[in-house]
Amino acid sequence: MKADGYAVEVDGLVKRFGELTAVAGVSFKVDRGEVFGFLGPNGAGKTTTINMLCTLLTPTEGSAKVNGYDIRTQKNEVRESIGLVFQDPSLDDRLTANENLDFHAVIYAIPASEREARKKEVLEMVDLLDRADDLVITYSGGMKRRLEIARGLLHSPKVLFLDEPTIGLDPQTRSHIWDYIDGLKKREGNTIFLTTHYMEEAEHCDRIAIIDHGKIIALDTPENLKNMVGGDVIRVKTEDDAKAEVELKERFGVNILEDRDCVCFKVERGEEFIPRVIRELGVRIQAISLHRPTLDDVFLKLTGREIREEEADSLGDLRTFARARPPFAR
Amino acid sequence: MASDIKEKGLKEKMTAGPDKRGRSGLQRAMRGVYIIWLREFKRFWRDRPRRIGGFAQPIIYLALLGVGMQSAFKVFGGGDVSYVKFMFPGILGMTVLFTAVFSSISIIWDREFGFLKEVLVSPVPRSSVALGKIIGGSTTAMLQGMIFLVLAFTPWFYGFSLSTLWKVLAVIPILVLLALSLTSMGVAVAARMTSFEGFPIVMNFLLMPLFFLSGAFFPLQGLPGWMTVLTKIDPLTYGVDALRGIMLRGVDIGAGMQSSVAQFAVWFKDPQIYQIGMGKGYPDPAALVSATQRAALPTQTYPMWLNVSVMLGFGAVLFALALWQFNRAE
Numbered sequence: 001m002k003a004d005g006y007a008v009e010v011d012g013l014v015k016r017f018g019e020l021t022a023v024a025g026v027s028f029k030v031d032r033g034e035v036f037g038f039l040g041p042n043g044a045g046k047t048t049t050i051n052m053l054c055t056l057l058t059p060t061e062g063s064a065k066v067n068g069y070d071i072r073t074q075k076n077e078v079r080e081s082i083g084l085v086f087q088d089p090s091l092d093d094r095l096t097a098n099e100n101l102d103f104h105a106v107i108y109a110i111p112a113s114e115r116e117a118r119k120k121e122v123l124e125m126v127d128l129l130d131r132a133d134d135l136v137i138t139y140s141g142g143m144k145r146r147l148e149i150a151r152g153l154l155h156s157p158k159v160l161f162l163d164e165p166t167i168g169l170d171p172q173t174r175s176h177i178w179d180y181i182d183g184l185k186k187r188e189g190n191t192i193f194l195t196t197h198y199m200e201e202a203e204h205c206d207r208i209a210i211i212d213h214g215k216i217i218a219l220d221t222p223e224n225l226k227n228m229v230g231g232d233v234i235r236v237k238t239e240d241d242a243k244a245e246v247e248l249k250e251r252f253g254v255n256i257l258e259d260r261d262c263v264c265f266k267v268e269r270g271e272e273f274i275p276r277v278i279r280e281l282g283v284r285i286q287a288i289s290l291h292r293p294t295l296d297d298v299f300l301k302l303t304g305r306e307i308r309e310e311e312a313d314s315l316g317d318l319r320t321f322a323r324a325r326p327p328f329a330r
Numbered sequence: 331m332a333s334d335i336k337e338k339g340l341k342e343k344m345t346a347g348p349d350k351r352g353r354s355g356l357q358r359a360m361r362g363v364y365i366i367w368l369r370e371f372k373r374f375w376r377d378r379p380r381r382i383g384g385f386a387q388p389i390i391y392l393a394l395l396g397v398g399m400q401s402a403f404k405v406f407g408g409g410d411v412s413y414v415k416f417m418f419p420g421i422l423g424m425t426v427l428f429t430a431v432f433s434s435i436s437i438i439w440d441r442e443f444g445f446l447k448e449v450l451v452s453p454v455p456r457s458s459v460a461l462g463k464i465i466g467g468s469t470t471a472m473l474q475g476m477i478f479l480v481l482a483f484t485p486w487f488y489g490f491s492l493s494t495l496w497k498v499l500a501v502i503p504i505l506v507l508l509a510l511s512l513t514s515m516g517v518a519v520a521a522r523m524t525s526f527e528g529f530p531i532v533m534n535f536l537l538m539p540l541f542f543l544s545g546a547f548f549p550l551q552g553l554p555g556w557m558t559v560l561t562k563i564d565p566l567t568y569g570v571d572a573l574r575g576i577m578l579r580g581v582d583i584g585a586g587m588q589s590s591v592a593q594f595a596v597w598f599k600d601p602q603i604y605q606i607g608m609g610k611g612y613p614d615p616a617a618l619v620s621a622t623q624r625a626a627l628p629t630q631t632y633p634m635w636l637n638v639s640v641m642l643g644f645g646a647v648l649f650a651l652a653l654w655q656f657n658r659a660e
Contacts, residue, residue: 079453089444090443090445090448092373103365104452107362107452107453151448
């Protein structure tokens, strides 16, 4: 009956913690079955937004609906509709994986007759079936994360929230987790709402909202966002760079990028341009490389900063701290 | 294929409204209470040092403090007062009370390690969570109390007899009441607290006066007026009084004291000694004599109905406070 509306509908959401405005008015809509990513540096307001959407925090202003239910007035319905994987671990590590899932099954009122089958299914999906009766304290970081994803899915939520699902994991485990998330969409067809500050991971999403200082500064598919930056960057190394630069400007009509210690230029179709330049350039080429725009470039273009710079920012740290604590701190 | 169909069916059931699942709000709340209680209990049971420590502590108190005080009484002319017997109900109360209060540190633990979020975003009402914690903490407290109660059957205390059995059975409801009240007190404090270090300090600050003024360690006789007033205000006084009233019924604990105090008084009546005594501010022998006419060590000071009513009222207030605080926590 609720299947027609949006999975998530956010309108002018604001959250302030005293002086600090963590989320400064965001609006967006997420379609059903979509993998929607929130991309931004630490402290941009990603987790605060998630916490509001999952009813852990009350918004200062604005409204939002999850699965068609209002996050202010229909908290219980929202809670029944969502699954959550938090940024910080939230398992009971003195219990076994099975017991953690049992706990979840009961608080989400999964009928006892379906519980075992459902548990087996989600454990199988994350390859933890053979470790189901081990205490979680014996698990590795990646296994815990997988178990949390399994738990988030146990009650077949309409919308699954994943807050930094791969934070603090090694690259191999991260790519594993993504395999599961990609597989999820196919198998269960849930809407997935995730946040990340890893640019390369955001590419797994159908659509991405780039968020900075509590505001959405761009929202589109990864492809379109990258097209915003415009073209590929080609970098060449030649026997005589000065001569090459002149020739490239005059014969090929490209603009050499200034302020870089290389011969670099932007073209629309890099892969087609390379053979031509190799064939026709009068200076002998020693090396040539093609750099496709990434979401990093998008962020750089939109904000004038690299996304990772933000992590060293002291306000960012403060926000990280404020965010890590707020829901239950005071 | 078969699993696909099954999954589909499962999903339909899961996404149906709460009514279709045939679970009323109350049922859901009760299940929440149950599973939270079960988790508390499992965690306690798996923690062997905690089990052993919880049992050893009251025995150490009883053995060292009880025997020490008994010997001291003898030196001060107490005769063969059975101080250990007198103290047993007090230490029993102390065991239950401290375990109960400090069990609620698990809320802070859960918050710090993220598990609380799993519970708070679930559709289980907050009050169920608080109630589950209260019953869970009371259960562990009662278990320790019960192990300790086994000692009552030994010859050092009340002996292996039917009358001891009746006493033990009668004392259990009082202990349950104590445990529930004090766990509620712990939950009320822990609900909005974030620091592991702060909790014991706050709890001791609240608990120590309550405990020392309750008469668990020493008889509440001949105290200065202000302190007598405080002991009458202290709700735990009535709990300890009830425990002692039941456990010490028909037990001879202070005959020796009565006679020796009487002797003391007679000795003081010697005019010469009386003169010296008054000069040095010793108590009036007349007062001493009248003191000896009361029971030397009190068993029960207040009527049982008063004790139980005060405990019930105290428990109800703390319970309401715990639910209120827990619902307020974001």
